[in-house]
Amino acid sequence: MPDADKSALHSQKSLDQALRPSLWDDYIGQPTIKENLRILLAAAKGREQQPEHVLLYGPPGLGKTTLAHLITREIGTSLRSTSGPAIERVGDLAAILTNLSPGDVLFIDEVHRLNRAIEEVLYPAMEAGVLDIVIGKGPSARTVQLELPPFTLIAATTRISMLSAPLRSRFSGGTFRLTYYTEDEIVRILTRSSEILGITADAESIREVARRSRATPRTANYLLKRARDFAAVTGEAMSAKTVRKALALLEIDELGLNQTDRDILTALVDKFEGKPVGLKTLAAALSEEDATVEEVHEPYLMQLGLLERTPRGRMVTDKGYLHIGYEKKKPTLGL
Ligand code: ADE
Numbered sequence: 001m002p003d004a005d006k007s008a009l010h011s012q013k014s015l016d017q018a019l020r021p022s023l024w025d026d027y028i029g030q031p032t033i034k035e036n037l038r039i040l041l042a043a044a045k046g047r048e049q050q051p052e053h054v055l056l057y058g059p060p061g062l063g064k065t066t067l068a069h070l071i072t073r074e075i076g077t078s079l080r081s082t083s084g085p086a087i088e089r090v091g092d093l094a095a096i097l098t099n100l101s102p103g104d105v106l107f108i109d110e111v112h113r114l115n116r117a118i119e120e121v122l123y124p125a126m127e128a129g130v131l132d133i134v135i136g137k138g139p140s141a142r143t144v145q146l147e148l149p150p151f152t153l154i155a156a157t158t159r160i161s162m163l164s165a166p167l168r169s170r171f172s173g174g175t176f177r178l179t180y181y182t183e184d185e186i187v188r189i190l191t192r193s194s195e196i197l198g199i200t201a202d203a204e205s206i207r208e209v210a211r212r213s214r215a216t217p218r219t220a221n222y223l224l225k226r227a228r229d230f231a232a233v234t235g236e237a238m239s240a241k242t243v244r245k246a247l248a249l250l251e252i253d254e255l256g257l258n259q260t261d262r263d264i265l266t267a268l269v270d271k272f273e274g275k276p277v278g279l280k281t282l283a284a285a286l287s288e289e290d291a292t293v294e295e296v297h298e299p300y301l302m303q304l305g306l307l308e309r310t311p312r313g314r315m316v317t318d319k320g321y322l323h324i325g326y327e328k329k330k331p332t333l334g335l
Contacts, residue, residue: 052173061218084113276313
């Protein structure tokens, strides 16, 4: 292993960076997105033009940031990374945009949290490569137009529905939805991660981690590291049995659900007696943030078919009842 990679293993942040693929060939899954991006980038290169702006959306941990890094590498420039909530004033965005070097990629994570006044500065920057700055106030105020270096905006969000229509329509390079990974794809990701981390894990233990990974690479890598720690401390070899023990200690069940996921199902069934419940009521009952319930927990519960969002509120499905130990769905009389 090169020295740079070895030293990367010392800190947690760099550990995650070491697992992040830096080559397209190492990026597993999302085949349609990879192919579309490959064509977008190759065509722009052929025309010697800056690739158009791209919007990536989907649940957390599926690799939106990783794709932004890969796109930047393909263009051969630098990535400037920020996030919606970090850009508090128009001046913050103006500073970022005017400091870009020609060809750079600007990555804005959590773009749905960008405030509307700032969005409006972004429109002409995306469309015409210019920045309109208002100088002064009142009758003497005037607008100065600055020309920006060519750049590609890559925006990422877990909440596409919260983006305004004018912003959404400006991603002329495309809008791509990242989907959950198949178990086999997660197995391939974990096999690669084990090699990088120097973990000797047999196929069965890797499969066991994959099965409980919520179909999400970030979670899979996290569980692999926790299982490795458990094996190291208990002195056990990495086996499927060790993995099961390590994950049981983390309260992760055989479907990959954690305690909060199960609390959501149990609250809906017991506390709210199986009736439809609104997001705010449900989150308050669990002392969780609305956004965490909606963006982190519910998507995977719905993916597994344990929960459904109905027009009247959240409800547990028959399969959900079975998972938390009820024989079948309770009758909800009068509904
Ligand atoms: N690590 C995180 N996401 C990945 C992916 N899609 N392929 C390979 N390794 C990953």
